[in-house]
Amino acid sequence: MAEAGSGRALLSVRDLRTWFPIRRLLFSPSRGYVKAVDGVSFDLSPGETLGLVGESGCGKTTLGRTLLRLERASGGRVVYNGHDLLSLGEAALRPLRRRLQMIFQDPYSSLNPRLAVRDIVTEGLRQHGQLDGSLDAVATRLLHEVGLDASALYRYPHEFSGGQRQRISIARAISLQPEFIVCDEAVSALDVSIQAQIINLLVDLRHRYGLSYLFISHDLSVIRHISQRVAVMYLGRLVEVGETRAVIDAPQHPYTQALVSAIPVPGKARSRRIVLRGDVPSPANPPSGCRFHTRCPQAMDHCKTVEPPLVRLKHNGVEHRVWCHLYSH
Numbered sequence: 001m002a003e004a005g006s007g008r009a010l011l012s013v014r015d016l017r018t019w020f021p022i023r024r025l026l027f028s029p030s031r032g033y034v035k036a037v038d039g040v041s042f043d044l045s046p047g048e049t050l051g052l053v054g055e056s057g058c059g060k061t062t063l064g065r066t067l068l069r070l071e072r073a074s075g076g077r078v079v080y081n082g083h084d085l086l087s088l089g090e091a092a093l094r095p096l097r098r099r100l101q102m103i104f105q106d107p108y109s110s111l112n113p114r115l116a117v118r119d120i121v122t123e124g125l126r127q128h129g130q131l132d133g134s135l136d137a138v139a140t141r142l143l144h145e146v147g148l149d150a151s152a153l154y155r156y157p158h159e160f161s162g163g164q165r166q167r168i169s170i171a172r173a174i175s176l177q178p179e180f181i182v183c184d185e186a187v188s189a190l191d192v193s194i195q196a197q198i199i200n201l202l203v204d205l206r207h208r209y210g211l212s213y214l215f216i217s218h219d220l221s222v223i224r225h226i227s228q229r230v231a232v233m234y235l236g237r238l239v240e241v242g243e244t245r246a247v248i249d250a251p252q253h254p255y256t257q258a259l260v261s262a263i264p265v266p267g268k269a270r271s272r273r274i275v276l277r278g279d280v281p282s283p284a285n286p287p288s289g290c291r292f293h294t295r296c297p298q299a300m301d302h303c304k305t306v307e308p309p310l311v312r313l314k315h316n317g318v319e320h321r322v323w324c325h326l327y328s329h
């Protein structure tokens with residue numbers, strides 16, 4: 001599968017696969033595989049945010065975790081700043097880990113409830129032997145970066161609101177001066193007004209420190225506020241990638257069209273909403289041909305047997321890429 005990206009890559013992903021063996025018992029032979037990520041390729045430029053969208057169960061989180069070596073890849077390549085991440089041993093990977101961070105959906109469970117905030121946000125620095133100054137001074141500076149103040153230092157996670165906890169998670173993630181952060185449904189658990197504040201904070205930090213994000217969400221209306229490009233994922237594969245405006249103004253893949261039709265537009269009656277039939281099929285037994293054919297309102301006979309090729313399209317002079325037989329003539 002060809003790459004989907006632009007410019008000099010900070011992260012280059014090629015044909016990435018993460019398959020989980022299906023076993024009846026722990027040590028019994030594999031009876032097949034759950035193909036959570038199955039041949040994904042894209043590039044991410046320095047300072048860029050790529051939104052990754054799709055229904056739950058389509059492999060987004062597994063993809064993010066595989067990039068950071070939190071899941072074992074079954075095949076493919078992930079090159080970060082010239083380092084082939086999947087082939088590095090743990091010792092060689094360790095100095096790179098500080099550059100690659102993750103922010104999780106649920107700040108309630110991702111923060112250690114027994115640690116005070118000053119210990120949470122400086123934990124990585126202490127582990128890497130990089131605490132430069134007094135613990136309180138460093139923690140205060142980090143809290144200030146995310147809009148909190150020193151009054152939080154000696155308090156515990158349960159004393160904060162969801163939005164404040166996500167700010168603490170972000171302070172922890174930026175403490176080691178990362179270059180690349182996977183934000184996994186990082187605002188999905190928050191109220192809409194708080195979502196906007198956290199997105200604004202992430203955008204500020206991107207500008208301040210030149211961060212790159214893979215911003216994972218099931219909600220395109222959130223992704224469009226933060227991402228320069230969008231990648232749409234369905235059942236382990238990318239189906240459309242392009243600049244955010246091009247994908248949202250002129251979605252080409254029938255799956256993307258359904259996702260876009262669900263975005264509310266303030267002050268406007270919603271144009272025809274495309275409601276997809278059924279659920280996402282099991283990644284242990286994906287449909288043949290185009291994986292979307294069982295739900296696609298425009299499916300043709302050969303969609304059931306032939307995998308769709310990559311097609312490069314232009315919208316207002318901007319390229320975007322789609323994997324669909326509708327455009328392959």
Ligand code: SF4
Nearest residue numbers: 290293296303324325
């Ligand atoms: Fe629909 Fe066929 Fe395109 Fe798949 S390849 S999205 S089934 S039209």
